[in-house]
Amino acid sequence: MTDDIAPFWRHIARCNDLPSPAGFEPFLIGGRQVGWVGPEVLRALTFRPADFHFDARGVSLARRLRTPHARSRALEAVVTDLARAGLIPRPREELYDVRADPDGPSLATLDRCAVPAFGIRAEGVHVNGLVRRGDGLFLWVAVRAADKSVEPGKLDHIVAGGIPAGLGPDETLVKEAAEEASIPPALAATARKVARISYVMAWDIPGCARGMRRDTLHVYDLDLPEGFVPRPNDNEVARFELWPIEEVARAVRETDRFKFNVTLVLIDLFLRLGLIPPGRGAERLRAGLDQGG
DSSP states (O other), rough: OOOOOOHHHHHHHHHTTTOOOOTTTEEETEEEEEEEEOOHHHHTTTTOTTTTEEEETTEEOTTTSSSSSHHHHHHHHHHHHHHHSSSSSOOOSSSEOOOOSSSOOOOOOEGGTTTTTTTTTEEEEEEEEEEETTTTTEEEEEHHHEEEEETTTTEEEEEEOOOTTTOOHHHHHHHHHHHHHHOOHHEEEETTEEEEEEEEEEOOTSSOOEEEEEEEEEEEEEEOOOOOOOOOSSSSSEEEEEEHHHHHHHHHOOOOOOOOTTTHHHHHHHHHTTTTOOSSSHHHHHHHHHHOO
8 A cells, every 4th residue: 555644644634623722711610621612602601600600711610510410410401502592403312421531530421412512522432343354354334324413324333432421432332332233242342442542623513503522432343253244223324334454445545435533443443454554654643543532
């Protein structure tokens, strides 16, 4: 494969298109920063002075909200208001943990729809479903459903999903594997954790307030038997296709057929497999896969 990294770097650049938080204000809980809030959401929060306080540090949840439960209730109420005002999409009824540090305690929970509006760090799992055959290495590729709100019809991993409140990466992997691809729990549990990728990007949905998407992806390799065929088990995936790894690399290099963040996980895979030759270009790509989440 060519050592020209520009076709791969463009994917990393797309997912890191917010070079600074200029225009956003820090969002704090219990005196610790957990996110960033843009001007439209900031204005909306001024109408809830009992729950949100403003000072030189930014905007904070009120100190009287001392427990994760109380904070979560306050956030739930403002999410309802923001959705009614059209500043965020409708609630997903899926909660994410809010943390100041990736490995720290959960300070509150927030509906997934509002996570970018508050610039909260979100975490997810992505699984490379690998099949090793006599004629080479293959990857199971998912085709996203046509009615998905984000990147409908694009190519995706066999398993990928956000980590909901109360669960860790390994538990989420097993849950999502069963839900998305009908992979038995015992087989899913053999996946190997191989990388952690992070990025920060502007989140612009037409008609909604501008937000900041700060994601950390926990990456796994899962070796699947030749005879195993994944089956969609929910409405997330239209179908699965088995691709030679070289064809996957060509699609990432030459097209935009894969979902935006899936390309980052695949670039990591290509680096580990040596499909992108070692050298300064590969080192730059590796550094670009960790932009701070």
